[in-house]
């Protein structure tokens with residue numbers, strides 16, 4: 279099923295049945311809560327495993343299955359399983375493979391809701407976790423409790439500073455210590471990074487983002503060995519965290535253009551990052567494709583492109599930066615990322631809204647931080663728009679301070 283082809287070919291044809299029902303070129307949307315059996319003999323054949331067929335909507339759907347085959351082809355996996363959202367994939371995976379008394383080690387900059395699930399909700403079921411700082415492989419290995427740690431969870435690149443985890447190094451630790459490695463690879467997509475080839479056991483995507491790519495569906499995926507994926511799929515049937523066939527169809531359609539979109543987003547994001555880095559009103563740009571990013575070398579070693587998300591700190595107060603964001607005309611103001619439309623947001627106001635200024639500073643969320651998810655618009659238009667919005671800001675009051683120290687103070691951000 280084209281698992282050895284390059285990514286653009288896999289995106290179009292990977293996992294596809296060449297002949298589909300009614301000779302349709304596209305995969306039909308099968309809207310069925312349940313599936314009929316011819317007679318008692320067919321029921322017996324099904325339950326005794328002599329035939330492979332659908333049974334009931336919570337256990338599987340042909341349109342969803344087609345999308346799963348394409349995700350598996352993109353990830354270079356034996357199999358993949360889809361869920362109703364990225365968080366449904368995270369929660370089903372963890373509940374399927376962890377038992378009371380077991381322990382999880384997770385890098386501390388994972389997606390906020392994953393952190394909430396692993397670091398607090400799972401404790402109610404007797405599963406505890408240790409969070410380790412990103413980039414600290416010694417701390418990661420030291421956190422493994424022999425006999426109890428079952429799973430390492432990491433993500434790369436992360437939000438909002440685009441920290442890049444050294445997946446091959448973490449994979450070697452996991453192998454040596456006999457624990458499984460789950461990598462949330464939502465940001466890079468299989469076009470830029472394939473964690474299974476780098477040593478992960480399971481790779482997760484919020485397919486809501488780049489795989490779907492059009493900001494019109496929620497879905498999540500897990501890819502890995504046939505045995506692991508099958509165990510997780512069985513547990514999906516218990517939890518009911520399924521994807522509906524209409525969203526599966528939109529996802530299939532979206533994935534066909536994944537390589538086209540992501541290659542364009544890689545190129546535009548790099549141009550935008552370079553432009554912002556040269557702009558006097560921008561204090562700092564975080565993009566793994568820039569030599570100034572602390573993880574640039576790790577990113578170069580394991581990624582074939584650096585993705586479509588650029589974070590940057592604008593020199594000014596929270597209110598100044600809101601004025602800048604409001605003055606942009608191309609990106610839309612919204613959470614999420616990965617779609618064809620550029621989206622812009624201020625993490626201090628969106629993802630971290632419930633924290634005080636001091637709490638945000640403590641976890642390194644600068645007041646002036648902006649996250650831009652680059653869409654597929656022309657780079658020239660995005661750059662011109664960011665430029666006019668930056669120019670629209672009032673000149674900074676310097677009060678005679680030295681620019682660099684004042685800027686550092688306003689940056690209010692730890693080196694990530």
Ligand SMILES: *Cc1c(COP(=O)(O)O)cnc(C)c1O
Pocket residue numbers: 363364365366389433462464465484485486487496497498
């Ligand atoms: C959005 C996101 C998720 C959660 O996915 P949903 O589809 O919103 O449930 C998980 N991980 C990362 C990195 C994300 O960006």
